[in-house]
Amino acid sequence: MTNAWGNEIKKLTESLLEFRLNDGGFPYRRGNASSGEPTIFATAAFWASDMSLPETEKTLAWLLASVNPDGSIGMSPTLKTEGIWMSPHFAILMHHLAKLPERDRAIKFILEFKSETYEQKEDIDQDNSLIGWPWVNGTFGWVEPTAWALIALNIFGLENHPRCIEARKLILDRRIAGGGWNYGNRYVCHSDLLPFRDTTALALLALRGFVEENLLKSSIEILEKESSDLEALYSLAWSVICLDVFGKDVSKLQERLYDMLSLPRGEDFNLAHFALGIIALSDKRVFSK
Amino acid sequence: MTRRQFLKWLFAALGATGMGVVIGRNFRTICPVTLVNVPDYSRDFSKDVAKVLLEDGMIIKGKKVLLKPNFVEFHPGRPINTDIAFIRNIAEACLSLGAADVVVGEAAGHRRDPAFSAYHPLLRKALDERVRCIDMNHCDAVKIPNKGGYSDVSAFYLASPVAQADVVINLPKMKTHHWMGVTLSMKNLFGVLPGIIYGWPKNPLHIKGIGKSILDLTLSVPVHYVIVDAIVGMEGDGPILGNSKPVGTIIMGKHPLAVDCTATRIMGFDPYNIPYLIYGGRNLPGLAEKNITYPREHPQRYATKFACLPKFENLKGGPFW
Numbered sequence: 001m002t003n004a005w006g007n008e009i010k011k012l013t014e015s016l017l018e019f020r021l022n023d024g025g026f027p028y029r030r031g032n033a034s035s036g037e038p039t040i041f042a043t044a045a046f047w048a049s050d051m052s053l054p055e056t057e058k059t060l061a062w063l064l065a066s067v068n069p070d071g072s073i074g075m076s077p078t079l080k081t082e083g084i085w086m087s088p089h090f091a092i093l094m095h096h097l098a099k100l101p102e103r104d105r106a107i108k109f110i111l112e113f114k115s116e117t118y119e120q121k122e123d124i125d126q127d128n129s130l131i132g133w134p135w136v137n138g139t140f141g142w143v144e145p146t147a148w149a150l151i152a153l154n155i156f157g158l159e160n161h162p163r164c165i166e167a168r169k170l171i172l173d174r175r176i177a178g179g180g181w182n183y184g185n186r187y188v189c190h191s192d193l194l195p196f197r198d199t200t201a202l203a204l205l206a207l208r209g210f211v212e213e214n215l216l217k218s219s220i221e222i223l224e225k226e227s228s229d230l231e232a233l234y235s236l237a238w239s240v241i242c243l244d245v246f247g248k249d250v251s252k253l254q255e256r257l258y259d260m261l262s263l264p265r266g267e268d269f270n271l272a273h274f275a276l277g278i279i280a281l282s283d284k285r286v287f288s289k
Numbered sequence: 290m291t292r293r294q295f296l297k298w299l300f301a302a303l304g305a306t307g308m309g310v311v312i313g314r315n316f317r318t319i320c321p322v323t324l325v326n327v328p329d330y331s332r333d334f335s336k337d338v339a340k341v342l343l344e345d346g347m348i349i350k351g352k353k354v355l356l357k358p359n360f361v362e363f364h365p366g367r368p369i370n371t372d373i374a375f376i377r378n379i380a381e382a383c384l385s386l387g388a389a390d391v392v393v394g395e396a397a398g399h400r401r402d403p404a405f406s407a408y409h410p411l412l413r414k415a416l417d418e419r420v421r422c423i424d425m426n427h428c429d430a431v432k433i434p435n436k437g438g439y440s441d442v443s444a445f446y447l448a449s450p451v452a453q454a455d456v457v458i459n460l461p462k463m464k465t466h467h468w469m470g471v472t473l474s475m476k477n478l479f480g481v482l483p484g485i486i487y488g489w490p491k492n493p494l495h496i497k498g499i500g501k502s503i504l505d506l507t508l509s510v511p512v513h514y515v516i517v518d519a520i521v522g523m524e525g526d527g528p529i530l531g532n533s534k535p536v537g538t539i540i541m542g543k544h545p546l547a548v549d550c551t552a553t554r555i556m557g558f559d560p561y562n563i564p565y566l567i568y569g570g571r572n573l574p575g576l577a578e579k580n581i582t583y584p585r586e587h588p589q590r591y592a593t594k595f596a597c598l599p600k601f602e603n604l605k606g607g608p609f610w
Contacts, residue, residue: 028427028428029427029428032428032429032449033429035485037427037485075485075486079430082446082485082486083485083486085488116496123467123600134488134492135487135488135489135492136486136487136488136492136493138493138496139488139492139493139495139496140492140495140496142488142489142490142492144401144489145488182399183399183400183401183489183490188467188530189467189526189530189598190526191526191530193529193530194362194364194529196362196399196400196401196402196405197402198401198402199401231404231410232402232404232405233404234401234402234403234404235402235404235405267408267421267422267423268403268404268408268413268422268424270403270424270427272427
């Protein structure tokens, strides 16, 4: 491992194993049941760290037991109809693990899974006719699930698919005037809403390479601003992942991130976010080509 | 009640009941709603809270208590959230009454990152170390039946800390709301559903109708007590972009509709102009002011006029105008 954080990453990644449950999955936090997102991120953290996950097959079996016949993945083997928004996450993991049949079935599902459109509302200045991806089947398209689907499809070389072209329009349409994104409304009742770091990073990753970077400048600045003392692991991890892809120097932010990952695991420990932090310290591009 | 209010109420009630069925219910339950004077957040009012909880017959000793504030998203300087000092006072009141466990839980509706809601460093720093915080967006869920039936949802996935608590205390912020007019304890229940199942925002609830979802959750989620942070509310373009509105009180009671209607009246709106409160009156006591008693302060003392979006000007009214 040539990464500057090599030894630290190894220790942090190994510590994930303390949380793995007997069924092979990982929970969001101790005392909870295994869940799809932390299991996907923990497995991805091992891959990003160039480490093999001991008893990988057990974890993969748990994940595959959560997969629906249509190729989507649910929250868990007993909650398969909920949480299908994490199908792009699963497809990306399968891609990196070279599990191509599972990946391809997930891709097929992602391309068929569509958000609903709605009539225009006077109070919300956005184009409600654009189709992206929803969190839940039968609902509207929002920034995070749409960005995730785009990130996955970009990795798989499907960036010119009509769904991707339209979804990029949706993401751009939801950009807040001063830069950045929140969950997916930019302007409500005659007021600009406020951006969040995590969704801003995800949207930037989804758009990179398809939109003039000048258009994205103010959004990138949001991630660069005041990151050094940020006490938010999830937002910081996404900031690092995104700024690194955009060629920014993230070494200081990674130091801050490492400090946060090294803190004692208190009540606020979230295994999915912790694993994402490990991915952000690694050299591997998990969420981009 | 004016003719306009009556017609609106009649229309809403008929729509809800499929025409011709009884309009509302004539509840005989008397709902005590206690107002405590708290001019600002620097005061220690935990003893007052503890006293009122006892007066209202709340048994806290030895119980697992879950406090559910409104922490929908966080932006410094904006009165979006139930104030951290307010949460601290309620938590201290519960500890002083011998609670076995006090947990502050929130499933923030807009923000995925819990560092901007349940795990905000300022919240953690303010609370006694015996009080735990839980991000209910990322946690196990328990399926509960929809007891309301206003929407066609058969069940809800409730964040497990809510289901595991012996006593759930709802701690909303007094705010205007750009879709519903006002947001108080009943609307605050959107924050007991995990985002990992419902998304950010919880769009399935919007699709089914925000008003219907508010009513279904109110009738399905076990909430034992409500304390509204009305020390400083939010007026104008709430629940995120509005402005501070000092009111100087906290509003406490066991009956969520009675507490919310009292808060609504203090804000200068008439509950009989707000459909989800009217519909609530079909199932719960506390819509009619004649069914509410005020053991301490009378809400008239705090009555004010919250600015609102032009589309909600017609909600204004009530007994304190």
